[in-house]
Amino acid sequence: MSRHHISVTINGKIHAADVESRLLLVHFLRENLNMTGTHIGCDTTSCGACTVQMNGTPVKSCTVLAVQADGMEVKTIEGLAQNGNLHPIQEAFHEKHGLQCGFCTPGMMMTSSALLERNPHPTEDEIRHAISGNLCRCTGYMNIVKAIQYAADNMAEGV
Amino acid sequence: MIPPSFDYVAPKTLSEAVAVLGQNENAKVLAGGQSLIPLMRFRLAGPTLLVDLNRVEGLSYIKEDDGKLKIGAMTRQSAVEHSELVSTKYPLLADTVKVLSDPVVRNLGTVGGNVANADPVNDEPATMLAYEAEVVAMGPNGERVIPITSFYLDLYQSALARDEILTEVRVPMPKRRSGGAYLKLERKVGDYATAAVAAQVELDEGGNFASVGIGLTNVGLTALKATAAEDFLRGKAATDDNIRGAAKLAAEAAQPIADSRGSEEYKRSLVKTYTVRALRMAIQRAKGG
Numbered sequence: 326m327s328r329h330h331i332s333v334t335i336n337g338k339i340h341a342a343d344v345e346s347r348l349l350l351v352h353f354l355r356e357n358l359n360m361t362g363t364h365i366g367c368d369t370t371s372c373g374a375c376t377v378q379m380n381g382t383p384v385k386s387c388t389v390l391a392v393q394a395d396g397m398e399v400k401t402i403e404g405l406a407q408n409g410n411l412h413p414i415q416e417a418f419h420e421k422h423g424l425q426c427g428f429c430t431p432g433m434m435m436t437s438s439a440l441l442e443r444n445p446h447p448t449e450d451e452i453r454h455a456i457s458g459n460l461c462r463c464t465g466y467m468n469i470v471k472a473i474q475y476a477a478d479n480m481a482e483g484v
Numbered sequence: 485m486i487p488p489s490f491d492y493v494a495p496k497t498l499s500e501a502v503a504v505l506g507q508n509e510n511a512k513v514l515a516g517g518q519s520l521i522p523l524m525r526f527r528l529a530g531p532t533l534l535v536d537l538n539r540v541e542g543l544s545y546i547k548e549d550d551g552k553l554k555i556g557a558m559t560r561q562s563a564v565e566h567s568e569l570v571s572t573k574y575p576l577l578a579d580t581v582k583v584l585s586d587p588v589v590r591n592l593g594t595v596g597g598n599v600a601n602a603d604p605v606n607d608e609p610a611t612m613l614a615y616e617a618e619v620v621a622m623g624p625n626g627e628r629v630i631p632i633t634s635f636y637l638d639l640y641q642s643a644l645a646r647d648e649i650l651t652e653v654r655v656p657m658p659k660r661r662s663g664g665a666y667l668k669l670e671r672k673v674g675d676y677a678t679a680a681v682a683a684q685v686e687l688d689e690g691g692n693f694a695s696v697g698i699g700l701t702n703v704g705l706t707a708l709k710a711t712a713a714e715d716f717l718r719g720k721a722a723t724d725d726n727i728r729g730a731a732k733l734a735a736e737a738a739q740p741i742a743d744s745r746g747s748e749e750y751k752r753s754l755v756k757t758y759t760v761r762a763l764r765m766a767i768q769r770a771k772g773g
Contacts, residue, residue, distance in 0.1 A: 327491040346492035382591045457673040458586025
C-alpha cells in the first residue's frame with residue numbers, strides 16, 4: 326500500500342523518511358528513530374503515556390499517523406532539556422518526587438509543559454483538568470500536581 | 485497495535501477530497517482520527533483509503549452569522565472549549581466539550597468528526613439534537629443542509645451519502661431567556677457516557693416553556709431526541725412537577741442495553757435523574773442565573 330516521503334522536525338532537527346500510511350507517529354519515533362523516551366502505554370488512546378507536542382499542542386502519538394506529521398514540528402521528552410540543563414518541569418518532577426515507576430512521566434511532562442506555555446499560573450483545578458487525559462497508576466497525582474505548581478512558580482521567577 | 489494497510493491521501497481542497505472519496509467505495513474521511521484510528525487498530529474498521537481533511541484549508545472556525553453559530557467541521561474540540569463566544573452564549577455546548585473524552589484527545593478531535601461519526605457514544609450528537617442544529621454536507625453536486633433531526637439513521641449510519649463530507653455544523657443562536665446544560669455520568673475522564681442528557685430551553689415572559697430540546701447520549705443505537713418529553717413541556721410552566729413528568733417520559737424514550745457501565749434499569753433511572761437536573765440547570769441559566 327501507499328508509501329509517503331515525510332519530513333518532520335523533531336526537537337529542532339529535520340528527519341526525512343519513507344513511511345507506510347499505517348505507521349503510527351509513536352512507532353516512527355520509537356522504532357525508526359530509536360527515540361524511546363515516548364512510551365506506549367494502553368494502545369487505546371486512553372492513558373496519554375505517548376503524548377508528544379505537535380506544533381506546540383499535546384497529542385497522543387499512538388493516535389496520529391506518521392504521515393500526518395509531515396511538515397510539522399514535533400517535540401518529545403528528549404527535546405525538553407536544553408544544553409544539558411533540565412527543563413523546569415523536569416527539575417520540578419525530580420524535586421517534588423512527581424514519579425515512581427516513571428512510565429507516565431514523559432506524557433505528563435509534555436502535557437504539563439504545554440499547559441504552562443499557555444497558562445503560566447494555573448490553579449490546582451486547572452492543572453488537574455489539564456492532566457486528566459494522562460493516567461498515573463503510582464502517585465495518586467498528588468506529587469505530580471505539586472511538581473507542576475513548583476515548575477510554574479520557578480518559571481514565573483525565571484529560575 | 486498497527487492498523488492493516490491502507491492508502492492515504494491528504495487533499496488541499498474540499499472539491500478534491502469529495503472527488504477522491506467518490507472514486508473509492510471503501511474510503512473513509514479522516515478528521516481528528518481520535519475514534520477512527522483506534523477502530524482501525526482494533527480491526528473494527530478497515531477502510532482501504534483514508535482521505536485526510538487536515539490539510540484542507542478553511543474548515544476550522546467558530547463564528548456567528550445569519551442567526552446561527554457556525555462551526556467548521558475540522559474545528560478542534562479544544563478550540564470550542566476555549567471559545568469565549570461558546571462559553572458565554574452556548575452553555576449546553578460549553579458543558580458538552582468539557583466532558584467529551586479528555587483534554588489531549590480534544591486537541592485533535594473535531595466537531596465534524598464527533599457529529600458525523602454517528603456513534604451513540606459520542607457526546608455532541610445529543611447536544612445538537614437538543615439545539616435542533618443543522619449540518620452542511622458537501623458532495624459532487626454541491627452543498628446541502630440536513631436538519632440534525634433527520635441525520636442519524638442507525639448505528640454508525642447517518643444521512644451523509646458515501647461521497648459527501650460534513651463541512652459545517654449550525655446551531656441556532658439562542659433567543660432571550662434561553663439556557664442549556666449537558667450532564668454526563670462517566671466512570672472516569674475519557675470514558676464514554678454511562679448515560680448523558682442534553683437540555684436546551686427557552687422560556688416565555690410568563691416563565692412557561694416556549695421551546696424545549698432534550699437529547700440523550702449512549703442509550704440507544706443513535707443519539708435520541710426525547711420528543712415526548714419535549715412535547716409534554718412545551719407551553720407548560722417551568723415547575724418541578726412538570727420537569728419530573730418530562731423526565732419520566734425521557735426515561736421511557738431511552739433504549740439502553742446492559743453492559744459494564746450498568747444495567748438497563750440503572751441507565752433508565754439515570755436518564756430520569758439527569759433529565760431533571762439538566763432541565764433545572766437549563767432553566768436557571770435561562771433566567772440569567
